[in-house]
Amino acid sequence: MSLKQSGRRLSKQSLNGFINYGIVIVAYLVVQLMISQGLMSNSLQSLLVPVCCYVVMAVSLNLVVGVSGELSLGHAGFMSLGAFSGIIVSVTLQSVIDLAPLRLFISMVVGALVGGIGGVIVGVPVLRLRGDYLAIVTLAFGEIIKNVIMVLYVGVDENGLHFATSEAGLNLTEAGTAIVKGPMGAVGVVKVSTFTAGILLVLFTLLIVQNMVHSRSGRAILALRDNRIAAESVGISVTKYKLMAFVTSAALAGAAGALFGLNYSSTLASRFDFNTSILILVFVVLGGLGNIRGSIIAAALLYILPEMLRNFDVSKYRMLIYAIILILVMLATNNPTIRNFFLQLRQQAQERKGGQAQ
Amino acid sequence: MSTQPRREPTRLVPVPNPNKIPERDVDKSPILECRHLGIDFGGLTAVKDFNMAIGRTEIAGLIGPNGAGKTTVFNLLTKVYQPTRGTILLDGMDTNSMNTVQVNKAGIARTFQNIRLFDNLTVEDNVKLGLHNHISYGMWSGIFRLPSYWREEKVAHDRAMELLSIFDMGYLAKFKAGSLPYGAQRKLEIVRALATNPSLLLLDEPAAGMNPSETAELMDNIVKIRDMFGIAILLIEHDMNLVMGICEGIAVLNFGQIIAKGTPDEIKNDPAVIEAYLGKKKEG
Numbered sequence: 001m002s003l004k005q006s007g008r009r010l011s012k013q014s015l016n017g018f019i020n021y022g023i024v025i026v027a028y029l030v031v032q033l034m035i036s037q038g039l040m041s042n043s044l045q046s047l048l049v050p051v052c053c054y055v056v057m058a059v060s061l062n063l064v065v066g067v068s069g070e071l072s073l074g075h076a077g078f079m080s081l082g083a084f085s086g087i088i089v090s091v092t093l094q095s096v097i098d099l100a101p102l103r104l105f106i107s108m109v110v111g112a113l114v115g116g117i118g119g120v121i122v123g124v125p126v127l128r129l130r131g132d133y134l135a136i137v138t139l140a141f142g143e144i145i146k147n148v149i150m151v152l153y154v155g156v157d158e159n160g161l162h163f164a165t166s167e168a169g170l171n172l173t174e175a176g177t178a179i180v181k182g183p184m185g186a187v188g189v190v191k192v193s194t195f196t197a198g199i200l201l202v203l204f205t206l207l208i209v210q211n212m213v214h215s216r217s218g219r220a221i222l223a224l225r226d227n228r229i230a231a232e233s234v235g236i237s238v239t240k241y242k243l244m245a246f247v248t249s250a251a252l253a254g255a256a257g258a259l260f261g262l263n264y265s266s267t268l269a270s271r272f273d274f275n276t277s278i279l280i281l282v283f284v285v286l287g288g289l290g291n292i293r294g295s296i297i298a299a300a301l302l303y304i305l306p307e308m309l310r311n312f313d314v315s316k317y318r319m320l321i322y323a324i325i326l327i328l329v330m331l332a333t334n335n336p337t338i339r340n341f342f343l344q345l346r347q348q349a350q351e352r353k354g355g356q357a358q
Numbered sequence: 359m360s361t362q363p364r365r366e367p368t369r370l371v372p373v374p375n376p377n378k379i380p381e382r383d384v385d386k387s388p389i390l391e392c393r394h395l396g397i398d399f400g401g402l403t404a405v406k407d408f409n410m411a412i413g414r415t416e417i418a419g420l421i422g423p424n425g426a427g428k429t430t431v432f433n434l435l436t437k438v439y440q441p442t443r444g445t446i447l448l449d450g451m452d453t454n455s456m457n458t459v460q461v462n463k464a465g466i467a468r469t470f471q472n473i474r475l476f477d478n479l480t481v482e483d484n485v486k487l488g489l490h491n492h493i494s495y496g497m498w499s500g501i502f503r504l505p506s507y508w509r510e511e512k513v514a515h516d517r518a519m520e521l522l523s524i525f526d527m528g529y530l531a532k533f534k535a536g537s538l539p540y541g542a543q544r545k546l547e548i549v550r551a552l553a554t555n556p557s558l559l560l561l562d563e564p565a566a567g568m569n570p571s572e573t574a575e576l577m578d579n580i581v582k583i584r585d586m587f588g589i590a591i592l593l594i595e596h597d598m599n600l601v602m603g604i605c606e607g608i609a610v611l612n613f614g615q616i617i618a619k620g621t622p623d624e625i626k627n628d629p630a631v632i633e634a635y636l637g638k639k640k641e642g
């Protein structure tokens with residue numbers, strides 16, 4: 001009997017996951033159909049790749065904020081790392097690799113690696129501490145990344161990559177090109193991102209996050225969020241599993257950043273600022289903490305909505321309508337998630353004050 | 359499992375009160391030995407010169423009035439607090455440099471006076487978390503569902519159900535731990551602690567909030583656990599029927615100091631204990 005029960009539960013878990021894959025695949029097919037029938041405006045089509053990026057950003061941030069229970073205010077910083085490293089890789093490989101999808105793939109892998117390394121650098125010192133230091137440090141991290149990239153010049157020529165703090169400092173040869181030009185950001189990028197690649201990244205993100213949550217590691221991450229002292233008492237290392245969630249999330253954000261950066265001919269570092277981090281956090285909170293499907297839907301709707309409103313010549317009221325819809329969504333989802341969020345914050349605050357295991 | 363080689367089981371070590379160790383354990387070194395253990399919180403000395411030895415398969419009791427420092431002793435043993443003074447030897451191994459996680463891996467598991475379950479996880483997952491360090495597949499096996507994931511999750515599931523069956527709780531496996539009634543939550547905490555495969559199990563007021571029939575069942579189960587797993591159990595409890603009924607050795611704590619140690623009969627008739635604790639009759 002117990003075995004049958006387990007079978008049923010496993011199928012319920014994976015059913016939930018499969019529904020998410022299904023939603024994404026159906027959305028993809030519908031969009032493709034609409035495009036082939038000429039039912040989708042160009043401006044809407046231009047949103048397809050960024051929507052995929054923001055869905056990945058929201059789902060990956062949910063792994064930190066919802067599943068692991070740590071507040072991160074600098075998720076856009078990892079996106080930025082991925083975007084600029086992805087752009088640099090793609091431009092550098094342009095003459096070597098003709099195949100655009102392959103170049104995009106390599107750029108996304110590098111973006112993920114760089115994002116992950118950023119995650120380790122931020123996470124290792126901070127996640128050893130108790131308390132909400134992560135929020136402060138990630139906030140600072142996002143701003144620092146932005147400001148560093150704004151003074152960074154990167155160029156490539158036959159001698160390889162050059163880094164400097166001014167265009168002249170790059171010392172490029174005749175054949176060289178400047179990729180990142182300080183305050184002007186990355187310029188002259190060949191767009192290689194496609195909607196299909198975006199959907200594949202979303203599916204890959206879902207695979208990682210959903211399967212991770214329903215495995216040994218994910219169980220440990222959830223346990224730490226629920227009750228840190230109890231988790232330690234059964235031999236679960238706090239730093240290891242908090243770091244695992246954080247770095248995985250940062251790496252996924254890096255991959256999304258690379259996809260995002262390679263979708264435009266130029267990219268400014270200021271696109272990945274504090275406001276962007278907060279926007280992603282809003283997607284996560286509105287979609288429901290720990291609710292993956294909620295993150296997908298909230299990110300997709302809330303990203304497209306303001307842009308759609310822009311098209312309907314109500315530009316004056318665009319932000320107002322956006323705000324009203326935000327409030328409505330908030331009221332609708334209020335009950336379990338928002339309350340849990342504050343409950344959790346309060347519990348954490350109490351735990352920090354008391355710190356006493358009775 | 360331990361990082362140091364185990365001691366020769368036959369070697370006799372000096373223990374403060376060898377006569378308090380049950381007959382079957384006297385020729386073995388104690389599983390736990392505390393020497394001059396103490397902790398200060400600011401100016402307050404919560405535990406002072408605490409000496410205790412527990413046999414390998416002993417059921418021992420730690421009793422005393424509210425605020426005596428009993429829970430603090432558990433927190434010292436599990437390194438929630440680092441002792442200010444003294445030594446803790448677990449199976450002859452000094453735990454001074456260990457943290458909570460390492461102490462658990464070395465063999466101490468505990469329950470909490472104020473229940474600390476993973477409320478939003480299922481009963482089964484709570485037990486599987488106790489089994490965490492006995493499952494070895496890594497993050498990538500979990501993400502890509504490699505064969506080791508399926509194999510070890512199945513073993514963990516079977517083991518979890520087996521452990522839950524000790525308290526006949528198998529039918530609750532799919533419920534959220536936070537939704538269980540109080541008594542079941544206490545039992546689940548014991549099962550979760552047992553899942554970590556300890557050599558010493560610490561129970562902090564396991565019968566609190568239970569009715570007499572539940573308590574009687576719990577007593578049977580504590581003895582059953584000791585016999586099944588062959589482990590030592592140290593429990594804090596205000597229910598004197600339970601303590602006197604199943605403990606082979608008892609230590610009485612008052613104002614952070616041990617005022618008496620002995621068998622249940624010796625403790626019942628100890629004037630100092632009657633004066634400080636038993637005389638006032640149950641309040642907890």
Ligand SMILES: Nc1ncnc2c1ncn2[C@@H]1O[C@H](COP(=O)(O)OP(=O)(O)OP(=O)(O)O)[C@@H](O)[C@H]1O
Nearest residue numbers: 356399402404423424425426427428429430431471
């Ligand atoms: N973290 C701490 N900081 C300061 N004082 C503490 C701390 N933890 C415990 N104490 C104090 O140590 C003393 C012993 O507390 P403890 O919880 O160990 O008592 P107890 O014997 O378990 O009592 P009860 O039977 O009520 O559970 C109390 O005076 C308590 O206030």
Ligand SMILES: [Mg+2]
Nearest residue numbers: 428429430471
């Ligand atoms: Mg206590």
